[in-house]
Amino acid sequence: MLRCAQTLALICALGWGGISPSLLAAEEGGMALQLPAGAKQLTRRETALGSYALPVGAFSAEGIPLEQVEGHILRRTWQLQGDATVLQVMAPVRSQLQAQGYEILFQCPERQCGGFDFRFGIEVVPAPDMVVSLSDYQFLAVAKPQDAAIVDGVDTGRQVASVLVSRNGSAVYLQLIEVAPVILPPLEVAEGVVSTTAPAEEAPKLGLSNHLAEAGHAVLEGLVFDTGATALGEASIIALEPLAVFLGDIPTVRILIVGHTDTVGNLEDNIALSQRRAEAVKEALVENYDIDPDRVQVVGAGFMAPIASNLTAPGREKNRRVEVVLTSRD
Template identity: 40%
Template sequence: MTILSRFLWLATVLMFATGAAQPVQAFNLPAGAKLRAEERDDAGRATIATERFNGEAVPSIVAEGQIVRQAWKVDGTSQTSFQILLGLRDQLIQDGFDILFQCQSVSCGGYDFRFGVGHFKAPDMFVDLGDYHYLSARKEGQLTSVLVSRSKEAAFIEVLQLNPEDSAASKAPAISAQTAVRIPSSGPIGALLENNGRTVLDGLSFATGSSELTDGNVPVLNELATYLNRNPEREIILVGHTDAEGSLAGNVTLSRKRATAVMNSLIQQYEVNPAQLSAEGVGFLMPLTPNLTAEGREMNRRVEAVLISTD
């Protein structure tokens, strides 16, 4: 850990150590860690995930107290995101914290979980939707969560730390059950991507078992193409989804083909730069609604756009 990063952590500790309150947890971060963003609140509210995405929301608790949120970037590290998380996890355990929940991208619930947690956005905090790790921990009234991911060149760490306003042992912070609200898909597509990180591409229609778009003239693709053509530095992943009819392997392949069909339409019909686009598929693992009705299955046959730019 560099002198600068250690100093910034200690400065945060001193700012928030008032009276008998315990200081926030000070991590030894990987060498070269640089603070990219920080927010502090003496009397704030923070949400901590306690379970994986359950199909509708991320089960969480909310606590009130002194809050520190920080985003760190570690350039040039050879450590994987999992190795970084394990190092921070060991430090928490050694300091007496109990681990409430830990997961990696797939077991967390993919991008639905990622967009239900975390506070900072790119370029301060980059999250690879296929390679991120999360944990939450508690020590008496103190709560901590850590989100770790990496790009090809750097690792990114987001830390949330909360101390109760009154840290006396006999009084725990006010904690109540809370679940994250699903991200709406209405509104200008550029604003949805830059504020929420993703959006459902409404108006696309796929028949069961087919990767062919049933309508070649889709307003949302025109809107998305306009946004991308006006912002050539932006990149997105198109993520395909299916209903639950058929095998998982077959549906993952089909969902990828659907995302690819949308990508090809954007390139061929709307002249979007191919370098701004990629396509993936997750099958029926991330439904918007139960597959018990024809209407539900139609809703689940969709493609979403996920913004992956870090600058």
């Protein structure tokens, strides 16, 4: 009772009271949470059946202890403006998860987590949908009790979730990843051959326009940067043609160009470098394809949103990239 009273007091102090849960309830398949008034959902990404590496311990010389969990994966992020600290955002979320029957597996602030090594060893939704400050974040891993996975005598698998909260500038970012059990249909056996229902055909690779329309963001393929370089060669400028065509076909759309780097150098220098890479792309779109500069914003994320390991040369090359994000379609 004391914990509940303390949590309620904190929620009210942060302005979390008086908000309709239906406004912030998860969409189909996700848990419902109450967040502070004004919380803005940035992204929602679903995987019907996938595997998630749930961190269950801090970084050490052996790496990060991970528990592989399979099921329906839902990834969501929010941005909150205001003066709340990372702990003030994390604590009510943690209490709500516990009230829903989750048990804490592991929790830590940035230093106890392992700082840089922990942050870049776990799954994080790419910026700008999730931004993590290496000096101010907290992580939480929770799971339903093992007996909750038994349904009608069938082990449906672990139901787990992770929460990552970080403050960057005047905003707090919150990432919630949920994995829910999926009960698969039984295998069909005929004439000694084990089979399932006919597998779905592999989806064709979407072109840039279709990918942007479907996902709202995409990596600009064909742009190659050496470590520390910002210049776009002729081949890279030609590779921007699909984006230029997309912008020409939908003259009301506006975009954000996000530059990214590998981890060579410090964060401040890399943010500036990634900003220059984004600006180089915008300049090429304006000068070579006559795109209205007012339709294109730029930002540099540095090495805060890797898509591959920075411990290998191929991984660093993948991380030296530029992404495009749809921001509006008037």
